[in-house]
Ligand SMILES: Cc1cc2nc3c(=O)[nH]c(=O)nc-3n(C[C@H](O)[C@H](O)[C@H](O)COP(=O)(O)OP(=O)(O)OC[C@H]3O[C@@H](n4cnc5c(N)ncnc54)[C@H](O)[C@@H]3O)c2cc1C
């Protein structure tokens with residue numbers, strides 16, 4: 060083992076030092092088009108961890124890069140040194156009593172902070188479009204911003220305090236008097252120099268004015284030099300320089316933000332103008348008005364989304380020169396909102412529009428407009444040729460030049476052959492994004508990109524004195540152009556700052572400042588075609604927070620990155636090496652196949668489909684025939700499984716659950732359900748409904764002896780609500796095939812589904828009666844398979860639509876935990892499940908830190924670490940008073956019970972308990 064890794068092992072447990080080829084490659088990717096493979100990846104959970112990494116890297120003279128969520132677009136979160144992952148130990152959240160400020164760890168996701176602030180009508184200022192994924196460390200270190208925050212509410216402007224660790228291992232906490240006093244003594248030289256730099260800069264009127272001028276619009280090129288003109292206290296200069304420093308000056312260990320108001324009343328208007336110039340005239344008029352956001356879309360951007368549902372059809376017939384503004388106004392009360400709408404409309408009086416501007420207050424319409432606007436970037440990504448990269452550039456112009464600059468940019472893009480390019484942006488800030496696709500596999504194409512970027516930089520800097528990076532950070536991408544934008548004097552100032560904080564140049568070298576004029580053309584990320592279902596992936600990382608295996612093995616993005624590399628090696632005739640050896644476990648075995656990744660993916664990739672396809676390819680003929688036999692003899696399979704469960708209980712009675720769990724390597728769970736049995740039909744006189752009890756509830760019985768089985772409970776509730784349940788013929792021998800599908804045995808799985816369809820068709824008299832199933836994963840699979848041929852609902856959907864209106868419920872106080880499993884989330888029926896549970900219980904808790912439970916049919920038995928990892932936060936998120944939970948999938952409930960220490964059952968049990976008085980009344 061190399062000495063660097065050994066030195067890390069003296070402090071870190073083995074699982075937090077990642078040195079294998081597969082995961083180093085996987086972590087070597089951020090959302091940019093650069094790739095560097097780290098020598099080692101280390102996960103830090105506290106400051107002591109970081110201090111150890113700093114000491115070891117100093118000793119080994121190696122550089123390091125911090126990584127929050129890795130959604131950076133300019134190449135600032137990749138390294139060939141040590142990649143330091145900010146772990147969950149840094150996800151702290153501490154709200155001030157008045158809610159006007161919040162102290163945050165760098166590892167908490169931005170939208171999670173806003174979720175916790177929402178009920179107070181507050182949020183953090185920075186609002187990057189990636190906020191559901193990116194973390195506070197990255198938001199602060201990139202000085203990220205979005206559609207509404209402008210330059211007034213970014214991290215720089217809303218900073219209230221900071222805890223920093225410098226390259227020499229010293230800690231400064233500006234909110235702790237003792238720390239400040241100690242730092243003033245220990246680092247008097249650094250503070251004196253910062254103070255001196257500030258004085259010199261402010262005294263140089265031309266330089267100071269230039270800095271002020273450049274930060275009037277969004278700017279993340281180079282360091283936040285405005286710190287030198289805005290502040291005289293060296294501590295303030297230091298903390299404000301940390302904002303936007305991209306991990307090159309020190310580590311932000313905690314940050315306190317002033318919170319800002321989140322207005323509850325909002326209205327949006329999508330307004331079309333005959334051309335860009337007219338749209339930009341409107342922007343100039345709107346700038347001083349109380350408008351929250353104004354987004355500009357050029358014709359190509361509009362065209363990229365014009366077929367999205369809900370958009371006015373007129374878009375498709377508009378001319379080639381047309382442009383649009385998406386305008387949002389907000390207020391804390393309804394009359395204020397109307398006033399703001401009136402002001403915005405009045406401001407545009409006399410400006411030519413294609414149609415009369417109209418503001419909608421309907422939340423769904425407004426959400427659709429913004430969703431469509433956010434969909435412009437991915438739409439180019441989704442349409443690109445396999446093997447190419449999608450690039451998003453991020454420039455800003457003085458707002459008065461916006462129209463001319465947009466036209467110039469359009470012309471430049473055309474001139475360089477980027478005909479698919481679109482332009483959109485945060486017009487109030489003069490911030491434009493242009494998106495185009497690029498092939499980096501061909502040297503001629505790289506030259507085309509280089510030539511284009513040179514021209515872009517000239518256009519932005521020489522013609523308009525704009526910003527080369529408005530919000531995405533300088534990274535490696537713009538580092539060679541910092542001096543071009545800022546001039547030598549200001550860039551020398553930046554070099555002095557870097558040398559002052561990091562004299563050995565170990566913190567993220569090559570980022571922000573780089574002497575290589577071609578640095579932006581080095582380490583370009585290959586994007587080889589791999590598999591049609593994932594070739595559209597833009598490696599943005601938006602799928603990661605939802606994935607149950609993220610940070611256990613691989614995330615969806617990392618599965619795709621690794622598979623791309625394996626495919627490239629395969630195509631080039633290179634050996635797959637350690638990557639090929641490790642992929643089956645890291646990539647395939649530990650993917651739950653839940654598809655939750657697709658719900659966050661801007662290009663709708665379900666990485667579970669890739670997993671299933673690859674698993675299928677790996678299946679032998681023998682495995683296929685076993686799969687076929689299983690589907691055809693499911694009755695026998697279920698009997699054998701029940702027998703196994705009975706034997707397990709016998710063994711557990713002797714050695715105990717815990718010992719059996721260890722002996723079976725986690726396959727035997729704490730509080731394992733009893734073995735199930737076949738259910739009998741309940742008689743009812745009411746409306747017929749077909750009920751198919753899925754195999755999970757037939758094999759796994761109730762949680763405790765003496766409790767009714769799921770199939771019995773559901774039928775009781777149906778009868779109580781005036782239905783007559785019908786069980787399909789031979790139902791105990793049938794299965795939807797989900798178990799086989801998850802193993803990649805698609806054909807065999809569909810044969811099972813076809814047999815079930817025939818039985819459901821007969822029982823429902825060709826769809827005359829509704830059909831319900833009681834396991835969400837299976838219900839959703841059958842819904843997809845049937846594609847509307849039969850009216851099939853998951854139990855909670857039927858309960859919501861048909862049972863709630865018929866049942867009189869006595870509500871329990873609770874609290875009760877609700878697990879919304881991945882199938883329910885994907886099918887969009889979560890609101891119905893929530894309503895059913897809320898109709899039964901007053902206090903319902905849906906733990907925010909849990910998405911998919913990772914049990915995934917048999918994964919919970921085969922790779923129990925996946926289920927344990929997915930549910931690692933559940934105990935902490937549930938209060939002690941919450942003793943039980945509900946869900947809608949039998950196997951999920953097994954894992955949830957084992958990992959949470961609470962008994963989870965189907966929502967049907969709850970409905971049955973709460974509707975008992977109805978039976979008594981009927982009696
Ligand atoms: C589709 C898409 C849309 C985007 N939209 C926007 C947008 O609207 N606005 C915008 O500004 N950006 C946007 N981004 C870019 C990016 O998401 C943001 O800049 C984001 O804030 C980066 O956060 P992160 O957690 O991913 O940080 P990372 O990428 O992990 O890190 C960012 C930088 O911060 C450094 N760093 C991280 N943590 C620390 C720390 N604790 N101390 C010191 N340095 C640290 C890293 O070394 C790196 O240099 C977008 C990205 C994508 C893929």
Ligand code: SF4
Pocket residue numbers: 595596597598599600601602603615616619656659660661662663664666
């Ligand atoms: S799968 Fe989708 S969400 Fe995940 S990295 Fe790729 S494009 Fe982004």
Ligand code: SF4
Pocket residue numbers: 605606607608614615618649650651652653654655656657665666667668670911
């Ligand atoms: S299917 Fe589920 S487990 Fe697999 S990559 Fe997607 S989110 Fe992760």
